[in-house]
Amino acid sequence: MSNYTPRSVDEIAKCVAQDIEEGMYVNLGIGQPTKVADFLPKDKDIFLHSENGVLGMGPAPEEADRDGDLINAGKQYITLLKGGSYFHHGDSFAMIRGGHIDLCVLGAFEVAKNGDIANWFLGRPKDIPAVGGAMDLAVGAKKVYVIMDHVSKNGEPKIVESLNLPITGEKCVNRIYTDLAVIDITEQGLVVREMVDGLTFDELQSKTGATLRQP
Amino acid sequence: MSNYTPRSVDEIAKCVAQDIEEGMYVNLGIGQPTKVADFLPKDKDIFLHSENGVLGMGPAPEEADRDGDLINAGKQYITLLKGGSYFHHGDSFAMIRGGHIDLCVLGAFEVAKNGDIANWFLGRPKDIPAVGGAMDLAVGAKKVYVIMDHVSKNGEPKIVESLNLPITGEKCVNRIYTDLAVIDITEQGLVVREMVDGLTFDELQSKTGATLRQP
Amino acid sequence: MLNKVTESAIDAMSHINDGATILIGGFGLAGQPAELIDALIERNAKDLTIVSNNAGNGETGLALLLKSGCVRKIICSFPRQHDSYIFDDLYRSGKIELEVVPQGTLAARMQAGGSGLGAIYTPTAYGTLLAEGKETRTIDGVNYVLEYPIKADFALIKAFQGDRWGNLTYRKAARNFGPIMAAASKHTIAQVSEVVELGALDPEHIITPGIFVHEVVCIEGDK
Amino acid sequence: MLNKVTESAIDAMSHINDGATILIGGFGLAGQPAELIDALIERNAKDLTIVSNNAGNGETGLALLLKSGCVRKIICSFPRQHDSYIFDDLYRSGKIELEVVPQGTLAARMQAGGSGLGAIYTPTAYGTLLAEGKETRTIDGVNYVLEYPIKADFALIKAFQGDRWGNLTYRKAARNFGPIMAAASKHTIAQVSEVVELGALDPEHIITPGIFVHEVVCIEGDK
Numbered sequence A, B: 001m002s003n004y005t006p007r008s009v010d011e012i013a014k015c016v017a018q019d020i021e022e023g024m025y026v027n028l029g030i031g032q033p034t035k036v037a038d039f040l041p042k043d044k045d046i047f048l049h050s051e052n053g054v055l056g057m058g059p060a061p062e063e064a065d066r067d068g069d070l071i072n073a074g075k076q077y078i079t080l081l082k083g084g085s086y087f088h089h090g091d092s093f094a095m096i097r098g099g100h101i102d103l104c105v106l107g108a109f110e111v112a113k114n115g116d117i118a119n120w121f122l123g124r125p126k127d128i129p130a131v132g133g134a135m136d137l138a139v140g141a142k143k144v145y146v147i148m149d150h151v152s153k154n155g156e157p158k159i160v161e162s163l164n165l166p167i168t169g170e171k172c173v174n175r176i177y178t179d180l181a182v183i184d185i186t187e188q189g190l191v192v193r194e195m196v197d198g199l200t201f202d203e204l205q206s207k208t209g210a211t212l213r214q215p
Numbered sequence C, D: 001m002l003n004k005v006t007e008s009a010i011d012a013m014s015h016i017n018d019g020a021t022i023l024i025g026g027f028g029l030a031g032q033p034a035e036l037i038d039a040l041i042e043r044n045a046k047d048l049t050i051v052s053n054n055a056g057n058g059e060t061g062l063a064l065l066l067k068s069g070c071v072r073k074i075i076c077s078f079p080r081q082h083d084s085y086i087f088d089d090l091y092r093s094g095k096i097e098l099e100v101v102p103q104g105t106l107a108a109r110m111q112a113g114g115s116g117l118g119a120i121y122t123p124t125a126y127g128t129l130l131a132e133g134k135e136t137r138t139i140d141g142v143n144y145v146l147e148y149p150i151k152a153d154f155a156l157i158k159a160f161q162g163d164r165w166g167n168l169t170y171r172k173a174a175r176n177f178g179p180i181m182a183a184a185s186k187h188t189i190a191q192v193s194e195v196v197e198l199g200a201l202d203p204e205h206i207i208t209p210g211i212f213v214h215e216v217v218c219i220e221g222d223k
Helices: A009-018 A032-039 A089-097 A134-140 A201-206 B009-018 B032-039 B089-097 B134-140 B201-206 C009-015 C034-043 C061-067 C085-092 C103-114 C178-184 D009-015 D034-043 D061-067 D085-092 D103-115 D178-184
Strands: A025-028 A047-050 A054-058 A079-086 A103-107 A110-112 A143-147 A175-177 A181-186 A189-195 B025-028 B047-050 B054-058 B079-086 B103-107 B110-112 B143-147 B175-177 B181-186 B189-195 C021-024 C048-051 C071-076 C097-100 C119-122 C136-139 C142-147 C152-158 C185-192 C215-218 D021-024 D048-051 D071-076 D097-100 D119-122 D136-139 D142-147 D152-158 D185-192 D215-218
Touching (some): A009 A032, A089 C178, A103 A134, B009 B143, B025 B032, B032 B103, C034 C061, C103 C178, D021 D178, D103 D119, D103 D142, D103 D178
Parallel strands (some): B025 B047, B025 B103, D021 D152
Antiparallel strands (some): A175 A181, B175 B181, D136 D142
16 A cells, blocks of 8 residues: 545645636535635635525625525525625526536536436435435536545445446536546546545556546 | 497507406507507506516606617607516516416407417518517417407408418407407307497498307 | 505415415525415415425424425425424325425426426436436437426515515525516415515516515514 | 726627627617627628517618628517618518517527527417427417527627626616527627626626626717
């Protein structure tokens, strides 16, 4: 075993943030993806969209300034930047489904080598299905980036040949950020863009359920 | 020939206005139907819709108050009542197509006994087709009333067994106001509600291209 | 003089009968018409079908409505929340029917209903469990699912200001489903924090024109 | 710092190439982006497809564009007006192609384009000449025509106030097709009467959020 340190949740979020350019319209999914906002450069205009009808989301408010009418899709209190706007759900999903969102960052249970994503439902007998905006975001955003652990808690690969779990959207993921690597999904397959220091390509491959390629 | 006076354009408009109840959302088509507005009771709230994004249309402005951004579907200057609103074409035609307009009053070239209406295109070789909102209004409004002369300038019936001209909408007219009579289109056929004084039923029938019934 | 302002939330519920389909606004608690829902519970109509983004939180509003036993079926995008235990229990014990619809499809189906379209082809959910058994079509190389409109007998929504013609404004992200639900129902009841004089709302700023609203109920002290 | 404000109308036209499909706002002259159209004429791109409600009035704006010979085809609901003689002559002499679309279908097709739907079933025009050759379907006893989205390379619209993020407000009935055209095009250019500071537009009153707008051109002295 080589000697490497997996990236923390914050470090992964930072990696994603570095790849977001000024002027992009971005939707950050519930959970880990929301953290990306903390690492966006403050001097650049990047537009955060929340599917419940907010464009130009700002950071969380002070406790005294919380407003029950100003929340994000994860039902967390937010603020609105100068230049932000409110709109109804029809317009909000026109932005998503109509291809106006440049980038969506989602969490995932599994991603297949062709870009299929599973992130909405584990499908076990006792699970209650709940999809929210996940399927709209998966098919609608111009690019979809995924943040997830490279392997499950049991050590199973989460990047797979084909999905084991119920699919959210077909062939829609463009890039995966894990605690071990950044991997592009291309016409030529899974291309490793970058790995944590000390990790070898073979080790990464051994933790991945589909064939990786070096760039 | 019996002795009767056909109704003037204003008198027809007045007949229609009398049948409009408080609280109704009404679209008045271009041309003769627009005149109905002049005879609506001033003490009742009746909401005039214009398909170019206006609800709560008021009377024409004084010349000094004309505003190029405040026109109706016929491109005439209008005013907005207190409580009126502006919206885009998508929302405006949602009101029409979605069945939210209680009544639309249209002009027509021909109406068939089953309620088919022709009012958009004469179809002669040199004519340029132009439909505007006519087809949306015909199918979308809850009720469609037609204002037209009972016969054409050549004396041909405009109420016919079946249309000779290109159709605007199928089975959508509920009532016809002509210079001679008011006729309902019902499951049982064309029912004469009312005629001008001095006109006999047989004379009216002779000027009509489909069988009429007495109420 | 037409006046759509109804004195009390209870009065506004008088038309609601057993078996009605009711759209209920809100995303979580933002925009949820809590006082109208309380009145609906009091109305005690049975066998309702509810369309809302979520399936209630804690023991208030929509959750309480479910608990009351009035609801036969719920159509929503995200029933499961950390505090949706009332729904969870009803669902697991087979006491409520659930139709899960992607959030954007829920919006689009209501918009189709409100605007008189017969059906729409949407790319969302193609190839997933939520499109099973549905008609599909490939148009210009993209796969779509055929979805039918949602139209309802009633909508209960929460707005901010309203006037006697039913014009409405909203507050921040509480707008969410309000405007599209108002358009998709035959009878829309809006609770507002303030009823203003006719003409007080700028015609450029009215979000829901009165044509989509049938009753306005002022809830005192509500934000 | 992102700034969508473009110095001149001519600069804003620099991306427009031969063969482009361009949505042009306005209902008659209200909301017609006259100065952008003048710049488009100067740009002199050929073989354009124009989508607009009308086909121009007199010898200004859209009419002048048609006269310039840049337009191959126009998609509109109401080409014929008392002063549409430029279009009339071009049409009668076979120099321009015309697709007539019912006004509400024009709006709905653009909305479908802007919101990513693959097609819609609309009741409008069923059984008429304008539905000839189109697929139809009966749903719940109502007859519908299948209509496909209109998506465009560019939209030229007229708004009232704008900011550097591209947020827009409109003025009265000049709003008409502006918001839905902005959403249905890849690159929207809006002329405004005034550019205001970021934050000057109330977030509740913004009609077109900046996500749908790519360039804002201030036309001095315009109302």
